[in-house]
Amino acid sequence: MKGAIELSILSEYYGREIAAYDIQTTRCDLYGQGNGYRERVMLIYDGLHYDALAISPFENAPEEFDQTIFSVRFDRTIGHVEVLALNLVKDAQRRRSFTDTGNFTLRCAVCQIGLTGQKEAIEHAQATGHVNFQEYRPETNL
Known part of the structure; x- marks a missing residue:
């Protein structure tokens, strides 16, 4: 996951676990x-x-x-909140509420x-100096 180094630093700085x-x-x-x-705090990552x-x-x-x-329990969990978070993430995945930066079309x-x-996109920007991109779905012309 992108940002792993930063999340490790933030975890240490705040003295809390971070579930991403x-x-x-x-x-x-x-x-x-x-x-x-x-x-523990929890984050959700959508690809961006x-x-x-x-x-x-x-x-x-x-x-x-x-x-x-959330308080970390003796068994190193935060109880039912973890189940709720995972259900939310699975629902977001089913709705495709993420950006696949490796394969999205621009x-x-x-x-x-x-x-x-x-x-x-990076290669194009470096070659042309163009930096204004829009997500694009060729099949729908959006």
Whole structure:
């Protein structure tokens, strides 16, 4: 998962485990594991960005009531919250709520050339100086 070094540093800095769930693979990487931290936060990664996972105590509760830090139990889990998080990630995967940066299709907004994946976009930007890209689905002309 991208950002692993940064997540390891943040885990150590804040003295908390960080569970990072990848929507595309449904994998969970746990940073700070084995350091005896008593708290854990959870993130969800969509291929481009990390977002914090939070649990609201009731529907339409104010955001400041959301819980984002969870106590690590003696068995090194955070209980049922892990199941809820994994179910959310699996649902997001079924809805394809992620960006596959290796295979997504892009169009250069300057010259309109079609590109596949982050690698081709970087190469095109280096060769032309163009840096404005839009996600593009050739089959639908979006």
